[in-house]
């Protein structure tokens with residue numbers, strides 16, 4: 001696939017889902033999944049018991065560690081509570097993201113990237129080719145490490161936004177460390193094993209998404225089925241507007257928003273590192289015709305210089321190596337191409 005080129009600002013404006021939704025015309029063909037998609041199962045109890053992890057217990061409770069291990073090996077995701085971030089902070093972050101998307105178009109376009117396809121305000125339209133496109137607009141930013149931030153794409157309005165994003169990424173870094181250590185212990189590995197793989201300056205990118213209400217939710221997806229390219233992803237979504245769904249054993253399950261909790265999912269790099277012990281979960285976002293939805297996803301990947309591959313202690317005669325070794329640059333290119341085409345990068349990495 002040819003290297004995608006960014007859209008000029010005026011072209012971008014005409015492709016923004018928020019603008020299409022605002023004008024209220026017919027939904028363009030490229031958004032329509034003509035045959036619809038299967039319905040998801042509602043199983044709220046699952047998310048309040050087996051897939052609910054109390055972060056404050058992970059270092060002391062064997063039971064909680066076992067829960068983490070089975071959530072990641074069977075589902076590749078869980079909800080986390082008692083993570084140390086105030087609920088009011090999370091609500092404010094959603095609120096301020098909402099305020100960003102409510103700004104006049106001209107103001108938001110100041111954050112669009114004229115020469116960098118992986119940053120700024122816009123949407124995935126440019127990668128789509130012949131594929132069905134996602135019904136969302138996003139602000140994509142490098143959050144961490146500081147030297148990788150491209151501040152020219154960071155919003156200056158609402159005024160508090162930049163400071164809150166900064167604070168959120170710092171807070172997440174602590175949670176990530178706790179989860180990586182617990183993951184390692186649950187697999188009987190040296191505690192720092194995944195932290196070392198990630199590196200001290202591992203990358204965190206943030207995707208602030210707006211899913212405008214959609215007049216045809218039975219044919220349009222906010223995000224089509226995919227697994228993330230990250231090691232691990234943290235997702236914060238707006239209360240009372242469900243949309244996220246995960247796939248397990250060929251069945252889709254709704255993911256309820258639990259106020260104050262963060263949804264955590266494992267990605268392709270995580271599945272590779274654990275040699276398939278922990279699963280990179282397939283997920284999608286459905287739309288609805290009554291409410292706009294906001295979400296904030298933070299994707300964590302290893303440092304740029306790292307070689308990725310299964311952790312050696314998880315490879316043996318009894319557990320053959322399932323995935324190739326590769327570097328993160330190769331992976332990024334592969335990931336965006338596969339994502340656009342609706343393919344899974346993980347399949348291309350299998351030995």
Ligand SMILES: O=C(O)CCC(=O)C(=O)O
Nearest residue numbers: 207209223244285295297
């Ligand atoms: O908005 C969501 O709930 C999920 C978004 C997502 O899966 C992604 O951006 O990779």
Ligand SMILES: [Fe+2]
Nearest residue numbers: 226227228283
């Ligand atoms: Fe995702």
